Amino acid sequence: MNNDLNHPRASDIRVDLLLIATMIPEGSRVLDVGCGxxxxxxxxxxxxxxxxxxxxxxxxxxxxSVAKGLSVIHGNAEEEISHFPDNSFDYVILSQTLQAMTRPxxxxxxxxxxxxxxxxxxxxxGNWRVRLHLMLFGRMPVTKSLDYPWYSTPNIxxxxxxxxxxxxxxxxxxxxxxxxxNSVGGRMGLNAMALTNLLATQGLYVLTRE
Amino acid sequence: xxxxxxxTGEDDGFAEVVTLGKDAPLRLSSGETLSPFNxxxxxxxxxxxxxxxxxxxxxxxxxxxxxxxxxxxxxxxGWWPKVIGPGLPIDTDKYFVICPNVLGSCSGSSGPKEINxxxxxxxxxDFPVITxxxxxxxxxxxxxxxxxxxxxxxxxxxMGGMQVMHWAVNHRNRVxxxxxxxxxxxxxxxxxAFHEVGRQxxxxxxxxxxxxxxxxxxxxxxxxxxxxxxxxxxxYMSEKSLxxxxxxxxxxxxxxxxxxxxxxxxxxxxxxxGISFVDRFDANSYLYITRAMDYYDISVEFGGSLxxxxxxxxxxxxxxxxxxxxxxxxxxxxEIVRALNAVGAQVSFVEIDMDKGHDSFLLDxxxxxxxxxxxxxxxxxxxxxxxx
Numbered sequence: 001m002n003n004d005l006n007h008p009r010a011s012d013i014r015v016d017l018l019l020i021a022t023m024i025p026e027g028s029r030v031l032d033v034g035c036g037x038x039x040x041x042x043x044x045x046x047x048x049x050x051x052x053x054x055x056x057x058x059x060x061x062x063x064x065s066v067a068k069g070l071s072v073i074h075g076n077a078e079e080e081i082s083h084f085p086d087n088s089f090d091y092v093i094l095s096q097t098l099q100a101m102t103r104p105x106x107x108x109x110x111x112x113x114x115x116x117x118x119x120x121x122x123x124x125x126g127n128w129r130v131r132l133h134l135m136l137f138g139r140m141p142v143t144k145s146l147d148y149p150w151y152s153t154p155n156i157x158x159x160x161x162x163x164x165x166x167x168x169x170x171x172x173x174x175x176x177x178x179x180x181x182n183s184v185g186g187r188m189g190l191n192a193m194a195l196t197n198l199l200a201t202q203g204l205y206v207l208t209r210e
Numbered sequence: 211x212x213x214x215x216x217x218t219g220e221d222d223g224f225a226e227v228v229t230l231g232k233d234a235p236l237r238l239s240s241g242e243t244l245s246p247f248n249x250x251x252x253x254x255x256x257x258x259x260x261x262x263x264x265x266x267x268x269x270x271x272x273x274x275x276x277x278x279x280x281x282x283x284x285x286x287x288g289w290w291p292k293v294i295g296p297g298l299p300i301d302t303d304k305y306f307v308i309c310p311n312v313l314g315s316c317s318g319s320s321g322p323k324e325i326n327x328x329x330x331x332x333x334x335x336d337f338p339v340i341t342x343x344x345x346x347x348x349x350x351x352x353x354x355x356x357x358x359x360x361x362x363x364x365x366x367x368x369m370g371g372m373q374v375m376h377w378a379v380n381h382r383n384r385v386x387x388x389x390x391x392x393x394x395x396x397x398x399x400x401x402x403a404f405h406e407v408g409r410q411x412x413x414x415x416x417x418x419x420x421x422x423x424x425x426x427x428x429x430x431x432x433x434x435x436x437x438x439x440x441x442x443x444x445x446y447m448s449e450k451s452l453x454x455x456x457x458x459x460x461x462x463x464x465x466x467x468x469x470x471x472x473x474x475x476x477x478x479x480x481x482x483x484g485i486s487f488v489d490r491f492d493a494n495s496y497l498y499i500t501r502a503m504d505y506y507d508i509s510v511e512f513g514g515s516l517x518x519x520x521x522x523x524x525x526x527x528x529x530x531x532x533x534x535x536x537x538x539x540x541x542x543x544x545e546i547v548r549a550l551n552a553v554g555a556q557v558s559f560v561e562i563d564m565d566k567g568h569d570s571f572l573l574d575x576x577x578x579x580x581x582x583x584x585x586x587x588x589x590x591x592x593x594x595x596x597x598x
Contacts, residue, residue: 029554053551059560059577066528066558066581069588073547073559083548 013039015185016202020093020119023177023206024048028090031055031115033077033107034097038065045070053089055080078102081110089115096202098122099155108171112209117176121204126160126197161196161203168207177206222279223254227318230351237347239505242338246327249352250318251275251310254294255302257358262592264358265300266349267309268366268373270572271442271499272491274317277309278302283317284490289572292579299583300365304593310352312345312373314498319348322421322494335421340498342369342506346376353384360384363586367391367571368538369499372506375546378525379508387589389582391530392571394542395516395549396507401537404445405500408438412493421494435493436484443483448534448567452476516549523550527557528585530571530578537568558585 013021017040024030028050032041035054038061044050054072056062065072073080077094078101092115094107099122101107111118123146124130133141140150148155159167161180168175180188180200187204190196196203227250230236235245252275257264267277269289278294280287294300294307311319314337318324322337329336353361364377364385371393378388394401415434417423423430444452456476460466463473472478512518527550531543540561550557562577564570571578 053556059563062558062560063577063581063584066560067584067588069585071526071556071558073551073557074561075544075559080548083551085552088554 013043016121016181016204017043017095017185019179019181019185019187019204020095020121021047023119024050024091026050029053029088030091030093031081031084031089032093032095033081033111034094034100035065035070035072036061038068038070038072040093040095041065041070041072042068078107078110081107081114084114086113087116090117091115092118094118094120096121096123099158101157104157104159105167105171108167108173108207112173112207116208118207119205120207121181121202122159122164123155124161124197124200124203125158126162127201128198131198161200162193164203164205165193168205172210174208174210175205176208179204223252225250225252225275227251228352228355230348230355236344236351238338238344239341240338244313244320244338247313247320247348248318248324249310249313249320249348251308251352252277252279253306253308254278255304255306257306257356258592260592261358262360262362263304263590264306264308264353264356264361265363265365265586266353266361266377267294267300267307268349268364268370269309269312270366270368270370271503272439272487272496273370274315275309275311276317277307292574293582299579300586301583304590305362305586308352308356310349312369312499313348314340314345314495314502316492316495321492322498323424323492332424334424334494337494337498339501341502342372342376343380345502346373346380349373349377350381350384360386362590362592363387363389365389365391365582366393368393368568369503371538372503372508375508378523378527379519380511382523382525385525387526387528387585389528389530389585390543390546391578392532392535392538392543392568393529394538395546396509397504398542402504404441404537405504407441408500409497411435411437411441412497415493418493421497423493430488431493432485432488435488435491435496436481438496439487439491440480440484443480445537446567446569448536448565450534450565451567454565455479516545517552520550520553520555523553523555525555526589527555528581529557529559530581531559531561532564532566532568532570533561534565535568535570 026048030050030052032054035056041052045052055077062072062074092111098104130141180190180196181202181204182188183201227248229246232246235243276288277290278288296303311317314321316323322333326333364374366374371390374388374390377385412434415431417429418431459475461475461478509516529543531540547559
């Protein structure tokens with residue numbers, strides 16, 4: 001594990017975002033779908049001189065992003081992304097948002113239509129804590145990072161790492177790089193699917209078109 | 211340039227009327243020319259050494275150059291007192307702020323009320339029909355006169371936003387950033403329809419005299435102009451704000467009068483809006499400016515394609531719309547945003563949740579204030595340099 005990843009410097013961005021940032025080359029064109037307060041885009045712009053754009057649903061997030069000087073538009077990701085032209089970005093990021101999409105399959109296709117590569121991270125519903133919770137209590141898991149009851153959660157399409165990999169295969173999406181991420185956002189040195197699907201808290205994938 | 215201060219010692223700006231275009235006539239969209247022409251403007255703050263801190267503020271249909279400070283015509287406060295000023299979103303301690311009165315209006319810039327230099331009489335309907343593009347052309351001449359090569363920002367709401375878009379599209383190298391609030395890229399059939407009602411009300415007034423009312427002693431088309439304002443005023447508010455403000459409440463009475471007095475508060479309110487408007491606005495100006503707005507469509511010079519209008523733009527945009535604005539609804543701002551995204555332009559957009567309708571941009575709206583100040587601050591790279 002790269003030590004720097006666990007010790008963000010002056011930037012102060014979340015460890016999982018820093019992990020995404022390390023995968024983006026200098027000077028890329030980047031769209032962050034669901035960019036929140038713009039922390040990742042701001043970091044990428046300052047540290048990697050990227051041409052940064054964002055889409056964000058919450059007005060609070062957009063306001064904070066705009067105040068950072070970022071070009072961010074307010075709107076629903078699934079609708080707004082369809083208005084960007086093909087191949088307009090080198091990287092399109094969808095961080096911790098896939099599970100909130102109405103149609104995760106369609107958004108993956110959209111990400112790879114507007115971007116040459118997509119970086120997608122999502123919570124792994126195959127994690128052993130989730131499985132144990134469901135087995136022991138017979139109730140939908142509510143975890144620290146996903147603390148909504150089932151009836152009001154915006155996270156309507158959970159999947160496991162195995163589900164995600166299968167979907168990519170069905171959609172002819174090539175997985176260029178995959179990482180298992182632990183609960184503090186650090187990279188785990190796991191390779192075997194069964195183990196990854198059991199131990200990882202998040203999956204982090206770099207995707208491209210076949 | 212000398213600055214005046216008001217009683218409180220605050221920067222109350224500097225106002226003047228300049229005569230331009232004596233040697234170089236202003237060529238209008240109609241093909242006609244104006245030479246010379248006047249531009250009345252007011253400004254606040256100080257232009258820095260590099261002339262890189264100038265912000266042009268564009269007013270709406272019935273606005274004027276008195277965005278901040280006391281309006282000498284009405285005696286009332288300016289129309290954007292919480293936006294422009296020291297420490298405010300358009301910070302006059304940092305920026306040099308210019309607000310011109312648009313061509314065709316009636317606060318000192320050339321318009322139907324002003325004297326035609328060729329005849330020595332007021333223009334009336336001899337004033338050429340102007341467009342938003344012409345308003346901007348006159349502003350370009352003003353900015354030239356002030357020897358400013360590039361504006362740090364152009365900012366405006368409603369018709370002000372139309373001027374902003376026009377600057378950004380047709381004078382893209384003279385604008386660094388653009389803030390367009392509660393506006394659109396072309397007037398819709400519904401927008402034109404409401405304006406036509408207003409114009410017909412004015413022209414149906416027997417005191418309009420084919421636009422030559424200024425020749426009469428006391429007769430002015432006040433009834434027509436007031437009806438025009440009443441109809442327009444409804445479009446500036448939301449159904450929800452009308453209901454919560456007035457509902458079906460009666461005006462100073464216990465029961466219906468079974469007559470045509472203003473029984474309801476909303477009637478009384480609209481009548482007041484109409485009557486108070488005629489004292490400060492010229493009926494012919496109302497015809498000219500509504501016409502200019504109806505002719506507005508920034509895509510028209512680009513074969514009807516908005517994306518073609520923005521292709522390769524170096525301008526950084528910030529757009530805002532209001533959830534309750536049905537005059538220039540969010541969908542129209544979004545069309546601009548999508549066209550800008552399609553050409554890879556830098557654009558931010560926020561739909562602000564506010565229930566006061568189109569007029570929200572003139573009201574106390576902290577979200578709008580924060581976005582303006584955040585956007586400008588992030589782009590401002592001269593303040594630090596100037597201080598050090």
